[in-house]
Amino acid sequence: MGTQPKVIFTIYHPNSKPLKREVVLVSSSQVGYSGIEVTEYAKVDVQLVYPSDNNAILKIETCESNDELNLKPLDVATTIMSGANTEYMLVPGHYRFEVITSKSHFVSYYTVRSKDFSDESLLNLRLYLESLLQGLSYDIIRQKLGMATPIVDFNPTLLQLFQFINKYKGPIQRNLDMILQDPITDLIGEYTASPAPRKLDSKSFRWQAQKGEQKKSLSSYPSLYYTKHATLTFNNIENQWIKFIIYFFLQRFRKLEMSFQKEILQVSQKIKHQNIILQQNRKQIEIGNNAFGYKKSLEGLNRNKKRIINRIEELEKEKGSYIEYRKFLRQLNNFFTEYEENNWIKQIPIFKPRKITQRLLKDYRYRKIYLLYKELVKIESKKIESNLPGLQFRRTWQLFEYYNVGLVINILRENNYKWVDGWLASKDSPHHHIGTLPPDTILRFEKEDSDHYIEVAYDTEIESTIIDQSYSRYFNNVGRRPDIRITIYHQDGSLYSDKAGLIVESKCRRHKYLINQNIDPDVKLQLRDFKNLEYFDSLAFHRGNDPVKTPINKVIVLYPKQSGVDPVKADHVYGESMLYIQVEPSDPNSDIKSFGYDILKEKIDDFLSQIQVEEGAYVK
Incomplete structure (x- = not known):
């Protein structure tokens, strides 16, 4: 029977026995590393063992919630990582846990490593996204209780402000209440x-x-x-600060509420679009093979229907979350408006005082409100020096997808295209503030006075059949969703050429699971479907011409750099029309280009060479 508490981690890997690791905690004022290191897709259970104190508590994060899990010694082993690529998985970084007993307090942390990237590559990936995509990524290596040296922080988002306000609403309200009851006079x-x-x-x-x-x-x-x-x-510097801070918070609440309202409207439009696709799917089941693209069995169409229904459910859940956020913000707005309407607060003019007094700093209530205000200002001004926890960060494969979108954007810019619409380029897009690259995002690139434009579609829903024949679009009878689809269009919306499309797919996989001449990996079927992606041309249909085209020029697969294999390889079946390119982010603050960037640019430049500059001339 040990006298110190133990935390037992059980790590499950496919095709091997579970591995049990014990962490014996030693009381210390410092945060100690537990020695536990797991990969991001492993399943992990945890259990607290401390027979001498059954009331001890283990506080640890879990994949199922953003809140900490509280476990006691008598509890059975509990899963903190589900071992799958899910919405709530724990992604690479350091994770704190603590054990609180009747006599002691123990603090430690364990590490989740990326399956595909080194720590340096992950850091470069994060920095690249911050510099190019304006704060798109979330923290990959979290700083908790001095575990890591602070790193340059990324551009903030309104969602960070929301999380900050949500986390500290209690201290803000309590101290404001005490100030209003007994202000400095x-x-x-x-x-x-x-x-x-x-x-x-x-x-x-x-x-x-x-x-x-x-x-x-x-x-x-x-x-x-x-x-x-x-x-x-009441009109002194200390209370002038309180009046200004109340006004400051109210402005942020209203800004956040507007952003979430835009999110609700946008998600509602997505739900509406998915319902249209669902109706088309059901109609296709009813009418049989009298529409373009009907090459599937009833079983296949039913699979598509289930996938669309699941997507609608996800969007409804997302919409419900934003509605709850908006409701919470309205409550806070009403609460702070009452503060603003307080009799003695109303007597004080609204302006930002020029200095801080010692009297303010010595009064705990005023100091707490002022320091929380300063933390929020740091978030907004992008000068983060705070120990306050950041947002739950993105999974590695998501960051890799975002990184590859960034590469495509950068290459088009280097070809003198201007990013004119979509996502960060859209002035009214709430996603600029929310800090994510949502599915079904369409980016548009143009050159001045040109006869064409380029569309970059990220993770867009593609219809399985064509019911409405009034407009042109891609369709795929097996329900595939390419990560990045690049298409060149004439200004009237028609395809620029018979091979005006290019697919760029992101795969966080080992080389042998992508390219294997002995057996086709499961991903090959998906890539083949991307290569054969079809396009319905409504103008050709109404002119009596063949409306179905196959415009995909090439499928490029980007995957993490790996030693011992060729960095660029053509498919052994499809040749250069299906190309595998290794990439790895470099430090964006250095002059070194990311590994694989030049070859990717060369292939995209070749694709763009079909665009005519003038009669008989082409861009190379």
Whole structure:
């Protein structure tokens, strides 16, 4: 029977026995590394063992919630990582846990490593996204209790502000309540006309000599003197700060509420679009093979229907979350408006004081409100030096997808295309603030006075069949969703050429699971479907021409750099029309280009070479 508490980690890997690791905790004022290291897709259970204190508590993060899990020694082993690529998986970084007993407090942490990237590559990936995509990624290596040296922080988002306000609403409200009940006040002296007091100063006699006779024009009017009185005032620097901070918070609440309202409207439009696709799917099941693209069995169409229904459910859940956020913000807005309407607060003008007083810093209530305000300002000004926890960060494969979108954007810019619409380029896009690259995002790139434009579609829903024949679009009878689809269009919306499309797919996989001449990996079927992606041309249909085209010029697969294999390889079946390119982010602050960037640019440049500059001339 040990005298120290133990935390037992059980790590599950496919095709091997579970591995049990014990962490014996030693009381210390420092945060100690547990020695536990797991990969991001492993399943992990945890259990607290401490027979001498059954009331001890283990606090640890779990994949199922952003809140900490509380476990006692009598509890069974509990899963903190599900071992799958899910919405709630724990992604690479350091994770703190603590054990609180009746006599001691133990703090430690364990590490989740990326399956595909080194720590340096992950850091470069994060920095690249921050510099190019304006704060798109979330923290990959979290700083908790001094576990890691602070790193340059990324551009903030409104969602960070929301999480900050949500986390600290309690301390903000409690301290404001205490301030309103007993604010700092000052005694000030002021002169007023009043009957003669017992003591008069020289200023009172001067006033009486100069002004007093006018006041005594009526015989019944008593003698008046200008006398000094002491009175209380709330209008001091400390309370001016409180008035300004209340106003500051109210402005942020209203800004956040508007952003979430935009999110609700946008998600509602996505739900509407998915319902249209669902109706088309059901209609296709009913009408049989009288529409373009009907090459599937009833079983396949039903699979598509289930996938669309699941997507609608996800969007409904997302919409519900934003509605709850908006409701919470409205409650806070009402609460802080009551503060603003307080009698003595209303007497103070709204402006930002120029200095901080020692009296403010010595009063715990005022100091707490001021320091929380400063933390929020740091988030907004992008000068993060705070120990406050950041947002739950993105999974590695998501960051890799975002990184590859960034590469495509950069290459198009280097080809003198201007990013004119979509995502960060959209002035009204709430996703600029929320800090994510949502599915079904369409980016548009143009050159001045050109006869064409380029569309970059990220993770877009593609219809499985064509029911409505009034407009042109891609379709795929097996329901595939390419990560990045690049298409060149004439200004009238028609395809620029018969091979005006290019697919760029992101795969966080080992080389042998992508390219294997002995057996086709499962991903090959998906890539083949991307290569054969079809396009319905409504103009050709109405002219009586063949409306179905296959415009994909090439499928490029980007995957993490790996030693011992060729960095660029053509498919052994499809040749150069299906190309595998290794990439690895470099430090964006250096002059070194990311590994694989040049070859990717060369292939995209070749694709763009079909664009005519003038009669008989082409871009190379």
